[in-house]
Amino acid sequence: MWRNETGTAGRPEQEGRLRCRLLGPFSRNRFSRTNTTPYVHRPALVAVIIVVFLLGSSGDASAQPASPSRTELGGWVARTLSGGSVLGSLPGGRLDLLGLRYARRLIPTGEQAASRFDGPSLTYTADLIPVARLHIPKDATPDLFFLGKNPQERALSTTGVGAYPLGLRVTFRSRERVRPFIAGHTGGLYFSDPVPDLRGRRFNFAVGIGVGVRVALPHRLSLTLGYRYHHLSNGFRGSINPGLDANLLYLVVGTGL
Numbered sequence: 001m002w003r004n005e006t007g008t009a010g011r012p013e014q015e016g017r018l019r020c021r022l023l024g025p026f027s028r029n030r031f032s033r034t035n036t037t038p039y040v041h042r043p044a045l046v047a048v049i050i051v052v053f054l055l056g057s058s059g060d061a062s063a064q065p066a067s068p069s070r071t072e073l074g075g076w077v078a079r080t081l082s083g084g085s086v087l088g089s090l091p092g093g094r095l096d097l098l099g100l101r102y103a104r105r106l107i108p109t110g111e112q113a114a115s116r117f118d119g120p121s122l123t124y125t126a127d128l129i130p131v132a133r134l135h136i137p138k139d140a141t142p143d144l145f146f147l148g149k150n151p152q153e154r155a156l157s158t159t160g161v162g163a164y165p166l167g168l169r170v171t172f173r174s175r176e177r178v179r180p181f182i183a184g185h186t187g188g189l190y191f192s193d194p195v196p197d198l199r200g201r202r203f204n205f206a207v208g209i210g211v212g213v214r215v216a217l218p219h220r221l222s223l224t225l226g227y228r229y230h231h232l233s234n235g236f237r238g239s240i241n242p243g244l245d246a247n248l249l250y251l252v253v254g255t256g257l
Contacts, residue, residue: 072103074254084245087231090140093244098131121174125167132160162189177216184209199239204232220256
């Protein structure tokens with residue numbers, strides 16, 4: 001033990017400097033909110049977890065029966081990749097959805113599945129949407145054909161609920177672990193505000209069509225990644241009906257009953 005000119009112990013100070021040299025960048029500030037080190041993006045972290053889970057279960061999934069259950073329940077989330085203009089004329093809009101799904105396989109029937117049916121399968125789907133978020137930017141005003149005397153140029157951010165009671169999915173290679181499909185649905189969404197402004201309506205019809213792949217997992221679980229072209233409009237029930245098209249990417253996690 002030695003002392004400096006002020007009479008205080010010098011060894012603790014020396015040990016503190018040595019600790020700083022050893023720790024280097026792993027100081028407690030690394031995990032503070034003021035740290036400039038970027039955090040791992042949540043979507044990338046979720047993707048890594050999903051990939052690890054799939055790789056870990058690949059051996060068991062291959063042993064799963066092709067059609068373990070005719071009925072399936074699931075939850076899904078959909079995000080807008082970009083806008084579209086096939087049917088709608090509101091550019092730059094975003095539609096994000098959170099849904100619950102009921103699915104019932106129509107073809108093959110139980111007897112056909114037991115006889116090792118090897119053709120495409122047909123499934124009925126119905127979706128309940130407890131959360132729908134819609135954003136239309138300020139500059140996405142309807143074209144001149146729809147404009148009134150006093151068009152409102154303001155952004156719209158609103159929430160709503162809805163359902164897609166009628167949906168069909170055709171799945172190919174139904175006895176394989178990875179199964180491509182095409183699917184479509186129709187239904188409606190009810191928002192807190194008229195869409196796209198006061199000249200529109202709160203209730204809007206919805207229709208979508210797309211493709212994707214389903215991956216069979218152990219314990220009757222399945223993972224679905226799909227693309228859907230989604231159209232939203234009030235069916236000419238309002239003063240204007242520009243419509244909103246969106247390219248959606250969605251992820252479904254389901255379980256057989």
